[in-house]
Amino acid sequence: MAEFDVVTPPVKAAGGKPGTTTGKALSVVGLRKTYGDVVAVDEASMEIAAGEFVTFLGASGSGKTTTLMMIAGFCEPDSGTITVGGRDVTRLAPQKRGLGFVFQQYLLFPHMTVGENVAFPLTLRGVPKHEIRRRVGETLEIAGLSGFGGRRPRELSGGQQQRVALCRALVYRPPVILMDEPLGALDKKLRDQLQVEIKAIQQELGLTVIYVTHDQEEALVLSDRIAVMRNGLIEQFDTPRELFERPKTPFVADFLGAANFLHGRVERHTDAHTLVRLDTTGSLLTARRHDLATGAVVKVAVQPGRLHAGAPSDGFCQGTVETATYVGTIVRAGVRVDGGDAPLLRLEVPAGRGPVGGERVGITVDPDDVNLYPAEQDG
Numbered sequence: 001m002a003e004f005d006v007v008t009p010p011v012k013a014a015g016g017k018p019g020t021t022t023g024k025a026l027s028v029v030g031l032r033k034t035y036g037d038v039v040a041v042d043e044a045s046m047e048i049a050a051g052e053f054v055t056f057l058g059a060s061g062s063g064k065t066t067t068l069m070m071i072a073g074f075c076e077p078d079s080g081t082i083t084v085g086g087r088d089v090t091r092l093a094p095q096k097r098g099l100g101f102v103f104q105q106y107l108l109f110p111h112m113t114v115g116e117n118v119a120f121p122l123t124l125r126g127v128p129k130h131e132i133r134r135r136v137g138e139t140l141e142i143a144g145l146s147g148f149g150g151r152r153p154r155e156l157s158g159g160q161q162q163r164v165a166l167c168r169a170l171v172y173r174p175p176v177i178l179m180d181e182p183l184g185a186l187d188k189k190l191r192d193q194l195q196v197e198i199k200a201i202q203q204e205l206g207l208t209v210i211y212v213t214h215d216q217e218e219a220l221v222l223s224d225r226i227a228v229m230r231n232g233l234i235e236q237f238d239t240p241r242e243l244f245e246r247p248k249t250p251f252v253a254d255f256l257g258a259a260n261f262l263h264g265r266v267e268r269h270t271d272a273h274t275l276v277r278l279d280t281t282g283s284l285l286t287a288r289r290h291d292l293a294t295g296a297v298v299k300v301a302v303q304p305g306r307l308h309a310g311a312p313s314d315g316f317c318q319g320t321v322e323t324a325t326y327v328g329t330i331v332r333a334g335v336r337v338d339g340g341d342a343p344l345l346r347l348e349v350p351a352g353r354g355p356v357g358g359e360r361v362g363i364t365v366d367p368d369d370v371n372l373y374p375a376e377q378d379g
């Protein structure tokens with residue numbers, strides 16, 4: 001195979017700008033997979049729009065990879081259907097689904113040059129040589145790899161190799177690209193950099209991407225929507241903002257934001273608010289209006305960044321700052337609340353305005369930032 005000396009002009013938006021693509025790229029209905037007694041994926045359903053960046057996020061063993069592998073065609077579902085661009089692909093072989101893949105292991109062919117690796121999917125499809133040369137050049141340019149076409153994979157860094165793997169998935173413009181922890185093998189700095197690059201390429205080309213990670217921050221940075229998975233179930237499928245500000249379950253509140261939890265009972269409602277009598281302090285906390293019965297026993301969740309430390313006379317509870325740790329732009333504080341079993345509330349406040357150890361403070365929170373759940377809701 002010829003080596004590629006890649007010198008082509010920069011390419012713009014080969015697949016259209018984000019927002020210009022419309023319609024459903026992929027839908028999954030009632031997807032289920034068991035291994036003996038283990039339910040790896042339980043009735044997963046979702047619709048993904050063209051141009052969307054969707055992430056499967058969850059702890060190890062929650063079913064992310066199994067879901068992705070069923071979509072890819074490497075793992076056969078027990079039941080359910082997978083549709084790509086309106087075509088039922090549930091029983092099709094992986095190569096017949098027309099999807100692109102990028103895995104944690106780069107899986108590049110070591111004996112081929114970068115250009116040949118990227119060209120491979122086009123060569124397989126019998127694309128004419130001059131067209132291959134043009135598209136490989138375009139794709140390497142997009143990924144910032146112009147000039148690397150003649151190198152072998154071993155002559156590249158890990159980050160560069162992963163970019164080549166990305167190019168190989170991009171080069172034939174599949175309707176959907178599947179990525180399984182593609183940055184998992186890289187160090188933090190490189191991961192951060194490649195996250196930005198992947199997002200930029202996805203937006204530039206209007207790509208539809210399904211991405212698997214267990215890293216909350218990565219999911220928040222990259223995604224238009226995130227499916228939070230737990231024990232084979234999709235716990236919530238929403239935008240990063242909704243997941244963070246309106247988590248539907250205590251599990252999601254904790255998984256995305258390491259929420260503070262308090263316990264209490266609904267005392268009464270007003271038009272806009274629900275008032276909760278807290279167990280520990282006996283004080284009233286005002287939450288935005290929730291659909292819960294008066295007297296219901298509830299779990300209260302508030303993200304550390306949404307609590308504020310004010311004057312000791314203020315707030316729904318008072319306490320003493322036990323720890324205050326400076327971490328760059330924020331201070332993480334632990335406030336031991338006055339009262340019975342004295343919970344430790346975790347706060348994150350902008351550095352410079354942070355409380356100091358030993359200080360007496362009152363804790364305030366915007367009612368809109370208080371999430372309530374029935375006490376029996378687990379997680």
Ligand SMILES: Nc1ncnc2c1ncn2[C@@H]1O[C@H](COP(=O)(O)OP(=O)(O)OP(=O)(O)O)[C@@H](O)[C@H]1O
Nearest residue numbers: 035038040058059060061062063064065066067214
């Ligand atoms: N081939 C298999 N045989 C038996 N059990 C399996 C198999 N593959 C996955 N499982 C089980 O199915 C469940 C979901 O696994 P899966 O790999 O999808 O999780 P995951 O969220 O991708 O985890 P990780 O982040 O560790 O990759 C786990 O309990 C796992 O042990």
